[in-house]
Amino acid sequence: MTEGQVAPRAGWYTTESRGQVRFWDGNDWTEHHQRVDGLPDARSGSTGSSRGVALWIGIVLVLGGMMNLSSEDGPGGALVAIVLGLIAGSVWYLARRNAKQREAAEAALPFQPVHISTTPDGNHLAPPPIGEALEPWGACRDQLEVVGESYHPDAFIALFGGRIPTDSNGGQINDVAAIVPDFDNPHDSHAVAVWVRGQHVGYFDRDTARRWAPLLAKVERAGGYLEVPVRVWAAVRQSGWKARVTVRLPRPDEIAPANQPPSEGVVLPRGAKIQVTKEEDHMDVLTKYTNGDTVTMAVTLHAIHEIRARSATETVEVRIDGERVGILSPTQSANLLPLVKFVEERGQTAVAHAGLRGNALKADVTLDTLKAQDVSEEWLASLGPKTVDLNRPTRATYEWDD
Template identity: 65%
Template sequence: MTEGPLKAQAGWYTTETELQVRYWDGAEWTDHTLQLPPRAKAPETTSGLGCLGTFGWIIAGVSVLIGLGLLSNGGWSILGGIIFIALPVAGYILINAPILGRKDAEPEAQQEKVSELVTTSPDGNHLAPPPVGEPVEPWGSMRDELEIVGEAYRPDAFRALWDGQLPTNRNGAEFRDVAQIVADFGNPYDSHALAVWVRGQHVGYFDRDTASEWAPYLRDVKRAGGYLEVPARVWAAAREDRVAARVTVRLPNPDELMAANTPPKDGVTLPRGSMIQVTKEEDHMAVLTRYTNGTTLPLAVTLHAIHEIRARSATETVEVRIDGERVGILSPTQSANLLPLVKYVEERGQTAIAHATLKGNSLKADVTLDVLKAQDVPDVWLAALGPKTVDLNRPRRPEYEWDDDSSREERS
């Protein structure tokens, strides 16, 4: 295969491997390949005299007999006999000369295969583009579930997901992972088509109505060089004559795809998990009213471990900020759930970023976090942040004993 179809449009292209195609993203080859179903075999035809068929053999035999008869008569009949015998012999040589010659000829040098654009598989199915670029995770809360369509037309994809060992029991098997949603606007059946991929397999599409609603947002994601990535649940089972499968994905509202503000670039986004209500928002309405619009708004907030100074003590808690400005704190219970995680991130020189939603108006506003509690965060996620690099030495306010007699005397 050549280095690539230079200056060619993005798409699936043939490779040196029969029935395999590879995706060219318009600039370079990707790691995405597809194994196509085999083509239907064309009826085999016999070469040489075999292609004459029974009728041809009869004509040839009659010609030879006539030729032999003419030869026996002498005179000009000898010439006619030679002609009648020579005709079928010459036909045999002409038909089989290429075949006979190939047996002794040296093999021709193999030509390097040039990649050709492939838009459909041998069975006529449209080939959807794979996920290429950077994954984009929706920022808003993914409350809605969508069951995709078209799984029945892709049994090989589900066989591949189970390494060819699909369960045959009634309950089947399932797994949870992420799905990639890719704009397939070149689809001949729907110009708003959105393809769904799981673990490198094209498993189906959004239904037409949902695809039409999401298409403008996915167009923006595609222009930015990315694709949507959302949680998914995949179920499948082998039946006697088919593969039964179901894929469900979780989505936010389309207008909650992106955060209304810009998440910090130097932070770590905490995994989603529990809905946690922020407190004391009423003390920060001057900040919150700059964002409220009467609807639910997705926001990126930062979480900070602080010592809240109170009348007689300093309490460690979690402070919530939007674009660097305080908008509330967590209750003692929820602070206990998140403090170990926030401090763990800060000890590695990072800022903890959380998904949040803001709902309200100029009178009242509520901020809700969507974040996994410290005790539920997987160890593999924690290990990925690396070793501790910062010591958190925050000064504490002295614990004054306001009712102590000696202190009153000193103040007097």
Template identity: 35%
Template sequence: MQPVAAEDALPEQWIPGQEVVVSPTPRITKTYAVSLGRPVWPNIEVVGEHAYGQGIRAALRASGAQVGVGRDAEIENLSVELVAEPDNPYDSSAISVRWNNNVLGYLRRDDAVRFAQPVRRVIASGLAVVASARIWAYDDGSQLRSRVTLALPEPELIAPLNAPPAGVTTLVPWGTAMQVLKEENHFDVLSNHVPPTGAGLLLVSLHKEIRTLKNGNERSFVEVRIDGKRVGELSNVTSAHLLPLLEHTERIGETAVAYAKITGSALAAELVLHAAKATDISNDWLATGPHPVPALKPWAAHYEVSPAYRR
């Protein structure tokens, strides 16, 4: 299949199973943290560290963890970059792990295959894929023994399947899981967003709505929408945690957008919202808005990226 331009990559609504190839964006200008702000333990093993002792020593030194003969060193929360290497002569699906452009190792082959789609999508969008790493190293006098592990979520939870709504939006920080209610009444909409794997990440917009009760009283609640269409709502208790934030964003003319995990099949779908409560939002965050959603190319099965292999 020949590459197509990003604007021609998808129809208005993505059709599950449709394969599209998106052409690469050659220039990397900004970063994209794959954790999306949520805590992730170093759970992915890097391989080949023995061949990249120079880069590992440099990363340790820069972090103040000098390794010496007969003693070990360890650093955590090191920001590293995942780089797809389509021109790698040994494996065209290879993904290297780099710090300050120094290779520290590679993802295992099976992990490289699993993470290929979201990593290449981010790179093709002109963003550097950034993750957190832990490095342990020991110099036994003859060689440097080291272990590098990455903190990565599941591949399907790295990049959203859909685009944010139009207009001025602000992305609510990742937070506590909140079950969306009444999504079964909107399966006609949600069914269009269930990916082939059965689980994925979506961008949803949050809106303050008012319901009139039988006694005439009014009660505010949070409505959840995808592409402007209602897909459910939050309970009264959960809504109370977000309403002050929505009142703020609506007052300044912004639409609050958050991440939600969708799971399902051709029979049913479930939506779980991940958004910080109003009490967890800092004044600094409020003062520096809006916080736009990172601009990614439309979802596609495959992306072409530029050569990046380093000998």
């Protein structure tokens, strides 16, 4: 676009390839493409010209035939036929030349995409996921059955490699789904579309979508989309093909943690439930967040030396917003210390998913994270090489035991 030109609104637009549309996010082209049957050619002006030429030639020949039949046998009839044939040939030649010139001129011009919101057969085109995928901070425990799968046969054919399974059990895919608000949907302005591997497979039911669309809009405004676990099943039966899509959702208030995770942190993979200890010593901090229900939090984990009167031991300290809220037991510290140190040796802070439950009288903090022995080699390699030699200081003076 040139300076001062207004960018087209986000949406699906035609491309130079016949039957293909591409998504424009409002600023740039994305890598999302869809095939839409029934769209006209990107440049179809010459088609109309050719039809017009054929029509005129047909008229000339019909008139010639009528005149020839009405005239007497002799050189006059033959002359009429010759003249009309020359006229028809000239019309065809000139029209063909003009069509080629027009096609060459059109090819020299930039292609002008056309906004497409519905397919020729009336199906709405939902917006695809744009931006960074966001994993919910809370656990995804609630199952939801997606609706409208039968409107997307091409999506399931693509997901299953070009053919929906015909065996008795059908086919199943366990993956992640992108859930995207679709406020331009003509049937429901709070619609929520479900995408799997770049294919639109259905929608949330109307009641669920009404609750989730405003929350997903906040994620979208932040430059991302929510990604949740999904199960896709499909099969061909005697009555036709069948499909079922099931997503797992967090509680709506657990999309993001109640506090702000550190920007320079590495989020540890989910896994085992690990109970924090000595929360009772830090109720002044914890009561800032408790509300009588479970609150989803982001906590940081730190390898420290606990200094006591007659001993010193290495353990894992748990903090919320930089303030200590407890430590792990010796057994659980042994399970997590190698992982926490590994992260710290790469100049990062280990961040874990956690749940805080309690009130002004008592509070419990539970981690949701993999133990060191369960983390994959691929995940460890993704953090890069060691950059820091840990020369761990003892705890601060104010933390020493009497």
